[in-house]
Amino acid sequence: MPRIFDNIELKLAPAIRDTLQVSHRADFCVGYFNLRGWKHVDTLIDAWPGGEGAQCRLLVGMQPAPREELRHALSLRGEEDGVDQQTVLRFRKQMAEQFREQLTLGAPTNADEAALRRLARQIREHKVRVKLFLRYPLHAKLYLMHRADPNNPTLGLVGSSNLTLAGLARQGELNVDVLDHDACAKLQRWFDDRWEDRWCLDISEELAEIIEESWAREALIPPYHIYLKIAYHLSQEARSGVAEFRLPRELEETLFDFQKAAVKIAARHLLKRRGVLIGDVVGLGKTLMATALARIFQDDFFLETLVICPKNLVPMWEDYVARYRLIAKIVPLSRVESELPELRRYRVVLIDESHNLRNREGKRYRAIQEYIAENESRCILLSATPYNKSHLDLGSQLRLFVPPEENLGVRPERQLEEMGELEFVRRHQCGVNTLPAFEKSEHPDDWRELMRRYMVRRTRGFIQANYTELDPERGRRYLTLSDGKRSYFPKRVPVTRTFAADPRDPADPYARLYSDA
Numbered sequence: 001m002p003r004i005f006d007n008i009e010l011k012l013a014p015a016i017r018d019t020l021q022v023s024h025r026a027d028f029c030v031g032y033f034n035l036r037g038w039k040h041v042d043t044l045i046d047a048w049p050g051g052e053g054a055q056c057r058l059l060v061g062m063q064p065a066p067r068e069e070l071r072h073a074l075s076l077r078g079e080e081d082g083v084d085q086q087t088v089l090r091f092r093k094q095m096a097e098q099f100r101e102q103l104t105l106g107a108p109t110n111a112d113e114a115a116l117r118r119l120a121r122q123i124r125e126h127k128v129r130v131k132l133f134l135r136y137p138l139h140a141k142l143y144l145m146h147r148a149d150p151n152n153p154t155l156g157l158v159g160s161s162n163l164t165l166a167g168l169a170r171q172g173e174l175n176v177d178v179l180d181h182d183a184c185a186k187l188q189r190w191f192d193d194r195w196e197d198r199w200c201l202d203i204s205e206e207l208a209e210i211i212e213e214s215w216a217r218e219a220l221i222p223p224y225h226i227y228l229k230i231a232y233h234l235s236q237e238a239r240s241g242v243a244e245f246r247l248p249r250e251l252e253e254t255l256f257d258f259q260k261a262a263v264k265i266a267a268r269h270l271l272k273r274r275g276v277l278i279g280d281v282v283g284l285g286k287t288l289m290a291t292a293l294a295r296i297f298q299d300d301f302f303l304e305t306l307v308i309c310p311k312n313l314v315p316m317w318e319d320y321v322a323r324y325r326l327i328a329k330i331v332p333l334s335r336v337e338s339e340l341p342e343l344r345r346y347r348v349v350l351i352d353e354s355h356n357l358r359n360r361e362g363k364r365y366r367a368i369q370e371y372i373a374e375n376e377s378r379c380i381l382l383s384a385t386p387y388n389k390s391h392l393d394l395g396s397q398l399r400l401f402v403p404p405e406e407n408l409g410v411r412p413e414r415q416l417e418e419m420g421e422l423e424f425v426r427r428h429q430c431g432v433n434t435l436p437a438f439e440k441s442e443h444p445d446d447w448r449e450l451m452r453r454y455m456v457r458r459t460r461g462f463i464q465a466n467y468t469e470l471d472p473e474r475g476r477r478y479l480t481l482s483d484g485k486r487s488y489f490p491k492r493v494p495v496t497r498t499f500a501a502d503p504r505d506p507a508d509p510y511a512r513l514y515s516d517a
Contacts, residue, residue: 002176002177002178002179003015003176003177004174004175004176005157005159005161005173005174005175005176005177006172006173006174006175007161007168007169007170007171007172007173008172011168011169012157012159012161012167012168012169012173012175013040013168013169015157015177016040016041016143016145016157016168017040017041017044019145019147019155020041020044020045020145021044022147022148022149023145023146023147024048024053024054024146024147024148025048025053025054025055025056025057025145025146026045026056026057026143026144026145026146027056027057027059027142027143027144027146027188027191027195028056028057028058028059028142028143028144028163029058029059029061029138029140029141029142029143029191029194030058030059030060030061030141030162030163031060031061031138031139031140031141031162032060032061032162032163032164033058033060033130033162033163034102034162034163034164034165035099035102035103035116035119035207035211036102036112036115036116036165037162037163037164037165037167037168038115038116038118038119038163039111039112039114039115039118040163040165040168040169041056041163042115042118042119042122043118045122045127045128046118046122046127048127049127050122050125050126050127051126054127055126055127055128055129056127056128056129057129057131057195058128058129058130058131058163059131059133059138059191059194059195059200060095060130060131060132060133060203061133061137061138061139061140087134088134088199088201091132091134092132092134092201092203092206095132095203096203096206096210099207099210100210100214103116103210103211103214103215103216108215108216112216113215113216116211116214116216117211117216117217117218119207119208119211120207120208120211120212120216123204123205123207123208124208128204129202129204130202130203130204130207131195131200131201131202131203131204132200132201132203133194133197133199133200134199134200134201135194135197135198135199135200138194141158141159141160141161141162141167141175142156142157142158142187142190142191143156143157143158144156144157144184144187144188144191152179154181154184154185154188155177155178155179155184156177156178156179156183156184156187157175157176157177157178158175158176158178158187159173159174159175159176160173160174160175161173161175234452237265237268237269237272237453238261238265238268240268242261242264242265244264244267244268245263245264245267245268245296245300246296247260247263247264247292247295247296248292248295248296248299248324250324251288251291251292251295251324253482254288254482255285255288255289255292256285256467256479257467258284258458258463258466258467259284259285259288259289259292262278262280262289262456262458263289263292263293263296265456266278266289266293266380266456267293267296267297269453269454269456270293270297270378270379270380271378273453273454274378274379274401275378275379275380275381275398275400275401275402275454276293276379276380276381276454276455276456277354277381277382277383277386277397277398277451277454277455277456277457278290278293278380278381278382278383278455278456278457279383279384279386279455279456279457280384280456280457280458281384281457281458281459281460282384283460284458284460284463286382286384287316287317287320287352287382288320290350290352290380290382291320291321291324291326292324293380294326294328294348294350294380295324295325295326297347297348297378298326298327298348301347303346303347303348303378304327304328304329304346304347304348305326305327305328305329305346305348305349305350306328306329306331306343306346306348306349306350306377307321307328307329307330307331307350307352308331308332308333308336308349308350308351308352308368309330309332309333309351309352309353310332310333310334310352310353310356311332311333311334313352313353314330314332317330317352318330328350329343329346331343333353333356333364336364336367336368336371337363337364337367340367340368340370340371341367341371343371345375345377346375346377347375347376347377347378348377348378348379348380349368349371349372349377349378349379349380350379350380350382351368351379351380351381351382351400352382353382353383354381354382354383354386354397354400355383355385355386355388355393355397357396357397357400358388358389358392358393358396358397359396360396360399365396365400368400369399369400372400372401373403377401378401379400379401381397381400383397386455391438391439391441391442391447392439394447394450394451395435395438395439398435398454399435402435404430404434404435404436405431405434406434406435407431407433407434408433408434408435408438408450408453409433409453410433410449410450410453411432411433411437412432412437412438412440412441412443412446412450413445413446413449414441414443414445414446415437415440415441415442415443415446416432418443424437424440428440438450460489463489464477464489467479468489471486471488474488476488476489476491477489
């Protein structure tokens, strides 16, 4: 009578391992191959010499995704006769992507790393061959193990278990062993017919390369390559913004390259997070960049702009609105309490000199915050000095468009590490991934991580290092204007200024400034 392996009374994994210990070759057919699952049998196969007649042949069926399976079932074309070369190449590429994706899931462990390295080495030493069956979807599970036993040379196991930890030991399955000589011979012919099929492709070398290019590789990765990969991922949003948005033609011709890049990055932030802080230092053209940003959302999304600025900047903004054909209304900061409650809906709110709104308890602050929330407006903040006394200055400006309960997707890790997450939540009663959580942190690293998602800020040194050319005759760096003229960066020369201070005079302001008292 056959034995039933259901992973409840009898587990399949020990039966396979016990049989492999006395076997010299094996043929496995599975519907799904978990690369990490190979560690349950790899040490036993490692003892084999490899090559024909002394290796494990692994046949993997190509399973369609549920959506693809439903599409095929409902297709009006009916049954297809087979596959063609183009379909095979597509399936082969798809399977390679699935294997690569497997290695990105879960946290790497030393045991997984060692097992994956053994699998790659066994493939290279021809102890393991892996083929992909593509003629039709194959969901069969078969384990044939051959041993030097004249009475029972082949043991077969047929059932539902894939070559995974769950299938071999953890989840309920139904498998039976096959000992009958005739039945085993028929199963062997069934396996060989599919192994030799025209549309059964050997993917052994590709699989070894996938492992050797992953975190489980044996060759050390140069630190510089790791640095480049980190920089690549950290700059993903910036690169996406540069590729995604186009500037109006008149502004494309006016802006410098560093300004164009800033506008497109800011547009990505504004679209994805509904707000952005342009914090370039004084003199780099924040007003023009904000105008270009508002024009992008006007042209691409048909959104009109409300400009809020100090009274002395109203004439300048009137000039920019007229010159660059921006559909906008300008409201002085001093009049927001009286005008905003009755003002119609503007979907973009641009606030110049936003550092004036550090006090979240002020009437002007509340008027602007309520208008943005009620109208679901996107918010553009401009300030060369967004941070003055504390990090709460930044938090107050972000609160204009970021609700306190919103999940920001990041956490103040340094503060949580210092205090402990449970103690932090108990003491402050707020979510660890919200803006109030960051406002409890004094660690600059936490705020840098947060503002990376909302702020675009470059210094003159950054612009000079990345966007300027050097005039060798004058020894100064410059930007080229649209008319071909050069705009030179000023060369700063430090000068020492002396002054008298009498520490004995309590009325001396300089003495009081530098006093230790």
